[in-house]
Amino acid sequence: MEESTISALSTSVLSTTVIPTLSTVSAILVLASMGLALGLILGYAAKVFRIDNDPVLDELSALMPGTHCGQCGYAGCSQAAEAIFKGAAAPTCCPPGGKQLAEAVASKLGISIDLAGMSDEVLLARIDSSQCTGCTRCYKACPTDAIVGANKQIHGVILAACTGCKNCEVACPENCIEMVPEAKILDSWYWPKPVAV
């Protein structure tokens, strides 16, 4: 190919792009004004539809036991959820939630966790009535009012309301509260996952 043809071609290309015609000017104007308008709408929408909390954080808070027992070391369940969300606390930090909660949180956040130390069982408080002096400290410590009793009378645990937070175990001066696995009933039994091929 000859050099003259190439130069002629490049000049023609240059001439079409550099010299603005009426249509190019109007196109620039239209696009710029559209960009401006859409930008304004976006900016306005960002203010109006602003979400203060990450929705994932709300979902995490909903998963937590919500009894604010404080066993995790945080003031309450929402603070703990925030710490787990930011990575400051492990999903396994919640004793009442146990393994099930840790699994649910990990799948929500898409992280992998080590469940080796956690048992499948749900722990519930049990009071050894032969040792109980009726000091009332345990039921004052219970975040869900799951312990009933009166001064100088033996206390008992309402199992349906117990979360297994261990606050009562810590509070008991007689060491007569222990955490025992929930009794197994046939209704809660189901076939385990089949072994994969």
Add this chain to the structure above:
Amino acid sequence: MWLSLFRGGVHPDGFKELSATEAIRQLPLPSQLNLPLRQHAGTESLPVVEVGETVLKGQLIGRAGRGLSAPLHAPTSGQITHIGPIVAAHPSGGNTRGITIEPDGKDTPLASMGWTGSGQHEISDSNALLEDKLQHIFAQAPEVLAKRLADAGIVGMGGASFPSAVKLSMASHQSINTLIINGGECEPYLTSDDRLMQERSQAIVLGARFIQHIIKAPAIAIVIEDNKSDAIAAMTIASADYEDIEVITVPTRYPMGSAKQMIQAVTKKEVPAGSRSTEVGVLVHNVATAHAIYQCLTENRPLISRIVTLSGGAIAQPQNVEALIGTPIRHLIEHGGGLKEAPSRLLMGGPMMGQIMPTDQAPLIKGAGGVLALLEKEINDTHRSPCIRCGRCVEACPMGLMPLEIANHSRAQNFEGAVDYGLADCLLCGSCAYICPSHIPLVHYFQYAKGEISRQKANQKRTDYTRELSANRRQRQEQEAAAKAAAKAAKAKRRKRKTEKTN
């Protein structure tokens, strides 16, 4: 003469010839009867007897619990030796609460019970007496009869064990066009309903007439699969006198005995997902339930025994027996056929939907139509391989679901996905797992997913409850603190006024 069919379904080998020609036999009394307090859908029945008490045959030993429940009666006379944990008829092999009776061998019935004893004959009363009884029964209000059935502890005997009286009183509020008496018995091996229809056809027809009277249904359809020609003949003869009873023969196809599939095959109507058969104006009762209802209303006999098929490759002489509820499986097998080889698996119910029994100590329950002792070659549990996406499970599913997708989602623990694909509508009939050329345990996946979902639901319920308790407690504490502060402020104010006055 059949009208239309349901979608899907499979044709498993019947193996019914093993026991189909064996007449119903009576068994000797076992040395012990273990009666679980819950053999029905709903809550446990509550014991009304104490350990050491002597009971008579037919005596109430457990009254119905709160809500949906059914009472429990002593199947024979004897002494209560234990109330507490007994081995459950459950695949976990776990314990359940129950009552143990040691029979005294006399089999003395309650005096108030007007039955003539043996229960062996099709209709034990003389014709005149029966006529008289029928007149009396049909003169009674449906509610009175339903109450009697409820008090007799009668539950659906086809497997679901739903309290019959509740089913009837729910149906009496809706308009029912057809009462279907389900003689499908589509599970392989089982012949107990077949024999019952052959030997006690008149009792079944009368039981059906009682149900018809209670729910005011204009027509009765007795539906039987075409592989039970003797039962069809017997039921046709027994119902010949009644114009509103029709015996309908349907082709043999599993799961014909499932209520929704039978309704579709007979009436061409499909029961909508998540609703009951009464929605399409049909009520379905099993033939064995109709028989129990007959026994209850004419003989005052509560549900204390049932017909059971004892079969399977490991049983020497497969047969059908009339067994007392609570009889241990071991006794049933020993005295009803015996073992010729050690079984690799014991089942209560049929091979498609029955429950695996890890121990032969498990008791017979009201809803079990068979006890099977199967050999290794009959189980065919081996050679699993990956899914080849042939789609045969989709073709076989009678509910029109996609079993492979549900199983995939369950395996990935995406239970929401499994529910989206219709897990809740799955009957657990096993057609898909039966047809699968890769032997994928599809039903096992569905059972796992259903269990996992209900566990999650229970956990969520508990969390909601404790959260509410905790919120209430905090609110109460705040109120107490506020009241305390107010009292303190008031006291301080009084003191200040006092000092001002003295000054």
